[in-house]
Amino acid sequence: SAYVSTEKEKTLAMIKPDGIAGNYTDIIKKTILDSGFSITQEMLFELNEETVRSFYAEHATKSFFPDLVQYMSSGPVLIMVLEKVNAIADWRALIGPTDANNAKITQPNSIRAMCGLDLQRNCIHGSDSPQSADKEIMFFFNKASSDFFVTTEVYGPD
Numbered sequence: 155s156a157y158v159s160t161e162k163e164k165t166l167a168m169i170k171p172d173g174i175a176g177n178y179t180d181i182i183k184k185t186i187l188d189s190g191f192s193i194t195q196e197m198l199f200e201l202n203e204e205t206v207r208s209f210y211a212e213h214a215t216k217s218f219f220p221d222l223v224q225y226m227s228s229g230p231v232l233i234m235v236l237e238k239v240n241a242i243a244d245w246r247a248l249i250g251p252t253d254a255n256n257a258k259i260t261q262p263n264s265i266r267a268m269c270g271l272d273l274q275r276n277c278i279h280g281s282d283s284p285q286s287a288d289k290e291i292m293f294f295f296n297k298a299s300s301d302f303f304v305t306t307e308v309y310g311p312d
């Protein structure tokens with residue numbers, strides 16, 4: 155996307171079930187902090203199918219949707235709010251393209267190149283626009299925080 159901001163922004167990141175199961179959490183968090191993001195909130199959570207359907211509602215008509223729902227509800231995920239100047243576009247650039255096989259060729263330093271497996275199992279999520287970031291942060295952290303175990307003000311890049 156062409157969207158660039160000079161303001162501090164927040165975006166939503168999620169280590170997907172394959173990333174957690176593959177023990178990539180620590181290296182991903184180190185990459186996040188080394189890239190200048192603060193992690194302002196995080197929670198480890200197991201998404202049920204209904205929550206995945208709602209979170210990825212924009213894909214409800216796609217042929218891969220049932221597989222996506224199964225995958226994303228197959229184990230725990232780590233959901234984080236990241237903050238820095240231009241966080242939304244910079245986080246999308248850092249995670250790399252959707253297809254991890256493509257990422258390994260075109261963006262070998264990206265997170266999906268490091269820990270993703272294929273088009274579906276790409277280990278990490280990032281909000282794709284300011285509108286998505288607001289919506290997704292609201293979805294997990296502002297709506298019904300009593301439903302979740304939320305840790306705030308985790309740590310910064312320094």
Ligand code: RTP
Nearest residue numbers: 218222251252273274275276278279280281282
């Ligand atoms: P995300 O939303 O998870 O950050 O990924 P993205 O923007 O790069 O890709 P998107 O088009 O939003 O797709 C959401 C997730 O669905 C799975 N997918 N499977 N089998 C397939 O054809 C297919 N296409 C996409 C991936 O897990 C993708 O990240």
Ligand code: MG
Nearest residue numbers: 279280281282
């Ligand atoms: Mg997406």
